Amino acid sequence: MSAKKLLMITGDFTEDYETMVPFQTLLAMGYEVDAVCPGKKAGETVATCIHDFEGDQTYSEKRGHNFTLNATFADVDVAQYDALVIPGGRAPEYLRLDADVIAAVRHFMEEGKPVAAICHGAQILSAAKVIEGRTVSAYPACRPEVEQAGATYADIAIDGAVTDGNLVTAPAWPAHPAWLSQFNAVLSADASRAAA
Template identity: 45%
Template sequence: MTKRVLIITGDGGETLEVLYPYERLREAGYTPVIAAQHTDRPVQLVVHDFVDTFDTYTEKLGHRWPADIAIAEVNPDDYAALVIPGGRAPEYLRMNEDVLRVVRTFHEQRKPIAATCHGPLILAAAGILEGARCAGFAMVSPDIRAAGGRYEDSEAVTDGNLVTARAWNDNGPWMRAFLALLEATATATK
C-alpha cells in the first residue's frame, strides 16, 4: 500500500489546516502531496481568526506553499488517503470537476478522507454526504444538511471512511482520528 496522502487546497486555504496535517502525516511516516489547480506558482494560504469587533472571522495572508501536482493530473490510485483543509479554497474548488472526480473516486474505493472547516463543501458538491455524520465550520452546516448529511458540532467525527472536524482548533483530535483510520485501513488491506 502506498504511503502517499493527497492534500487538496488552493489560494485562500487555511494555513493551519494545510500545514498541520502536512507535518503530522510526515511525522507518521506518510508522504503528503499538495494538489492545487496550478503548479506554476505557490499557493497563497491565509490565516482566519476572530476579533471582538467583527461578526465573522477575519482573514490575513498566511504562508505561500508550492503545489506538488495539478489536480487535473491526480490519479487517486497513487494515494492511500485524502485530506481536504478548509479556508476559502473549498468554495471555488467544489466547482472543479477534477476535484469532484478525485473525491468521488476516493469515496468509491473506501479510502480515508479527512475534511475540516469549509472542506465539507467539497464533500457535499461531490454528492457523498447522503446519510453521513459530518462536522464542519458551523456556517457550512446548512450545506451539509442540504447534501443529506447530518451535521455534528464536534472536534472529530468518524463515519465510515470520512473523518471531519469544525476548524483548525480541532486539528489535534481530527488528525488523531484520521491517522487511526488510515492505519486501520492499511492493516485491513495487508
Template identity: 35%
Template sequence: MSKVAFLLANGFEDSEMKVPYDEVIKAGHEADIIGLKKGETLEGKQGNESYTAEKAISEVNAGDYDAVVIPGGSSPENLRLDTDILSFVTEVNSAGKPIAAICHGPQILMSADLLQGRTITSYPPLKDDVINAGAEFKDEEVVVDGNYITSRTPQDEPAFVRELLKVL
C-alpha cells in the same frame, strides 16, 4: 507507509494545511500537494503559509493515494467546481479510502454529491448546507463516519490529526 493527497487552492486556512501536513510527514507518510495547476504558488488566507502545487489534479490518479485531506478556508470554494477535483474525491470515496475534511473542506464533498446519509461536522455556518446536502450535522470537534473524518475549525486540529493518523 501511506500516500496522502492534500487538495489545495489559494485562500486555504493556514494552520488547517500546515498542522495536518507537517504531522503526516513527521509520521513517515508521503504527501502530495495537489492543485489546479502544477507549480502554482498557493497562499494561505492569513498570509502565514505558502505552498507550491506539486501536481495538477488533471495529472493524478485517485488509485495512487491512500487518503485525501481537504483543508478549509476559501480553498474548497476555489476547488469545488472543478470536475477533476470532484471525480478524484468520488473515486477515493468509492474505494472506501479516508477523506479528511476540516472547516469548509466538506464543500467539496457537497459538490461531489457525497454527503447523502452521512454524519459529519464542518465550520458551523455551513450547518444548513450540510443538512441540505443530505447529511446529519454534529457540532463536535471531530466526527468519524466510515471513511470520513471531519472537524470544524483550527481549534479542532489536534483531534482531526489524531483521527487521520489512526487511519493511516
C-alpha cells in the same frame, strides 16, 4: 509495507493552519503527502489566509504564508493514492466548481478510502454529493450545505472531530489534535485491513 500515499487538494486562500499543519504532521508521521492545486504545477505556490476567532460574530481573515505545492494536479492518478485530505479556508468555494476535483473526491469516497476534511472542506464533500446519510462536522456556517447534501451535521466543540466510517471531519483548526489523531487511526485500520 511502504508508506501510505496521501493526496491533499488545496488552492489559493486555503486556510494556512489547515494546510500547513496537516501537511507537515502527516509527513512527520511517515506518510507520503502530495499537495496539489488545479491549474498549478509542483513548485508553484498557493496563497494562504489565516482565520481567527477574535470576538466578532464571525472569524477574521488575514493574508497568510505561501504554501509550495509538491505535485502537479494534472498529473495525478487518484487510483495511486490511499487517502485524501481536504483543507478549509476560501479555496473550497471555487475548488468545488472543478469537475476533476469532484471526480477525485467521488473516487476516494466510493472506494472507501480514508478521507479527512476540515472546516469549509465540507463544501467540496457536499458538492460531490458523497455525504448523504453520513455524520459530518464542518465550520458552523457550512451546516446548511452539509444538511442539504443529506448528512447529519455534527454540532461539536470547535476542538472536536468526528469519524464516520472512512470519513474524518472537524469544524476548524483548533481541532487538529483530534482530527489528525482520528485520521491516523482510520489510516492505520485501513493499513491493517489491506495487510490481512
